[in-house]
Amino acid sequence: MATPIQMPSLSPTMKEGKIVKWLKKVGDKISSGDAIAEVETDKSNLEVEAYDDGFLLQISVPEGEVATVGAPIGYLGAKGEKVSGGQPAAAAPAKTEAPKPEAPKAAAPSAPKTEATAASGGGEGLAILMPSLSPTMKEGKIIKWLKKEGDKVSSGDAIAEVETDKSNLEVEAYDDGTLARIVVGEGDLATVGAPIAYLTPKGAKAGASAPAAAPSAPKAAAPQAPAAAAPSAPAGAQVVPLRREAAPASGGGGRLRASPLAKKMAQERGLDLAQVRGSGPLGRVVKRDVEQALGQGLAKAPAQQAAPTAKKAGAQPEARAFGTRPEPQAVPMSSMRKVIGQRMAEVKPGVPHFYLTVEVEMEAAVKIREEAKALDVKVSVNDIIVKAAAIALRRSPKMNVSLQGDQVLHYGTVDVGIAVAIEDGLITPVIRDADLKGLQTISAESRDMAERARKRALKPAEYTGGSLTVSNLGMYGIDQFIAVINPPQSAILAVGAVAEKAVARDGQVVVRKVMTVTLSGDHRVIDGATGAEYLRELKGLLEHPTRLLF
């Protein structure tokens, strides 16, 4: 039975992913764990792994196209097997290619293109799948059906008894409805993930889901019913089990099983545990599974794939024919651009900002950099600012917070984000325990993470968490600016250039190296006075850096 390969959720904010490249082709043999495609998310380029063994039967989302999280991007199954009714390219709501004047081929290749809803359910027949009931279980034998066709079934009802490699267990229904058809008889085997029966959900028309009543002709796919689009398949196709792929970790019980540590790690790093396959008993998600899921963040060679169109668009035409005026070129938004746009649009009305600005004399801080240079140690002014921002946070625990739901998280660690501009966007890798690290370490980590950010090779764990980000536009000669908070963080420091200015000191006009810093604070959790105290501490640390030592 063909199994869909779904677009996984590879970052906390990912809603859709673009297939950069297929690493396998139709007909290739796949083993569980194989990287099968490279996907561009809003944050980085990652690989999608197969969870099952089999052959790649079909690629539903071609390279360059976008699929929403959870939508099938391809199908896996036995060699030579036909994907029953699987409609290619059912996934992409975002139209892909730039509208090129000569190409009215924007219309889907063959069959009428359908909307994403086709993939995410909404049909009438629900497949009941053979669950994974032990870590090593590959298939299960139906010992006994506890319900028969036509029986009413409630969510949680045991419907069949299954013999696994370890023991005999019961399979439960996840939905209310009527058992429409049993496809694996007593005494027969089914591989994990294969349908063993179909359920007509409560309220749905009976029969609609029964395989016998499968739409047999393309016309059954009524245009006004996009939800039913998936079965609009070649005639003679079997019914398409509109799969409700159980979250891998939910094993047999419908409940997500994960170790406390795995839950904590997932929460800290913004990973959706439901997307993680558990390798522990009964599918429990454990540390190594989370690490593996996070570790998939190692894109191999994303550079040339990252935003080729953007590059082209940005480049100056080398030679322009005299008298011609090229038309503006429409370039689709990259996944990252889309998320930045969406998030910023949410943040400004959603997070009440307040702003505090202070001028900082930077003579002493600049001297540190010079002294470091004399010692052949690379330290930038920004590294000193990060360190000072961290120490100030440590000393202002009221600032080291984050609003999460209706709870205020008070961090016990000081993690400082640094905004890194990359092609077509920005990302904020986080320096962990920045208050405890020396300037040299901060400097090395910043450079390493900025470098990898540009290659889109950061792991999700490296750009989540923390309460404050340092955003520095000083290198562009900006004197001062106001930054937008990067939630769930609660503050951001907008750092301007260090420039010589005439300032009044003790009644005299003198020239000093001055930098302007503006703090944006989330007024829901931080008040002006708190922010002001923080800035005073920061200013003091930067003007008298020996205080960093205490």
Next chain:
Amino acid sequence: MPELMYREALNQALAEEMERDANVFLIGEEVGRYNGAFKVSQGLLDKFGSARIIDAPISELGFTGLSVGAAAVGLRPVVEMMTWNFAILAMDQIVNNAAKLRHMSGGQLRCPIVFRGPGGAGGRLSSQHSQSLEANYAHFPGLKVIAPATPADAKGMLKSAIRDENPVIMFEGERLYALKGEVPEGEHIVPLGVADVKREGTDVTLITWSRMYYFCMEAAEALAKEGISVEVLDLRTLRPLDEEAILKSVRKTNRAVICEEGWALAGIGASVVDLIQSQAFDELDAPVVRVTGLDVNMSYAANLENATQPDAPKIIAAIKKVLYREGA
């Protein structure tokens, strides 16, 4: 550093402390003329005389009570129990007097006393003489309970115990006395209440004490060959528990296995599990697993005796279980 047997290390500690403080004396069955049932007090009678190395009759309750009284009026007795199985007779004096004098007198009386002797299985001694009773004593406020595994710790902790102002229960082991290890000469003090990471590791914390320590090291050694890095934490003191050391290690490895020779129910390991689950729940990647003596009375038959006790293969299986490795 000289290599000494566990019994020699204890002997050294006793001699050094008796030389240092004239109030220290040793009392027990066969400690004098016979030089100790397990030769811990070898030579001490000759050195310190019969006023300070006292051969007691076979009357555990009697000489224990006498010693508790001596401690209350200013001496520092070391009471040797031939084995802790016999000391059950003296438990009333230990629990109702030694552990409570200070509290019930509002601090007017002190009870600086050490009760020491072998615990655990000795080898074909059957059920009455093979018990690990440390959990019983660890239950009582007012007592400190120690169970060093190595000769160096035995010396350093006995010296600390003798200098402590409170009653200290010390579990040695018949199968430990002849084991050898490096022991620092002279003033070697190991503080009570401090656990010791005997082997650093990153994958799992293996918590133990006393003789089981050696099985744990054997298991850790074997697992290292499979690429599993085991941290062996020797508790050394069972009351008060070094909670910080336990939590620190578990927070590092995210997994714990506890190995104890005694029975599971109400064992020390049960309290360690309670500590871990209440203080480090979110750090755990797997339920804590305990390896304990089986819940039966000890058999005389050698094969059954071995089957009853923890050993390296049982510890290895437990570690694989918390690591979700196959074959567990």
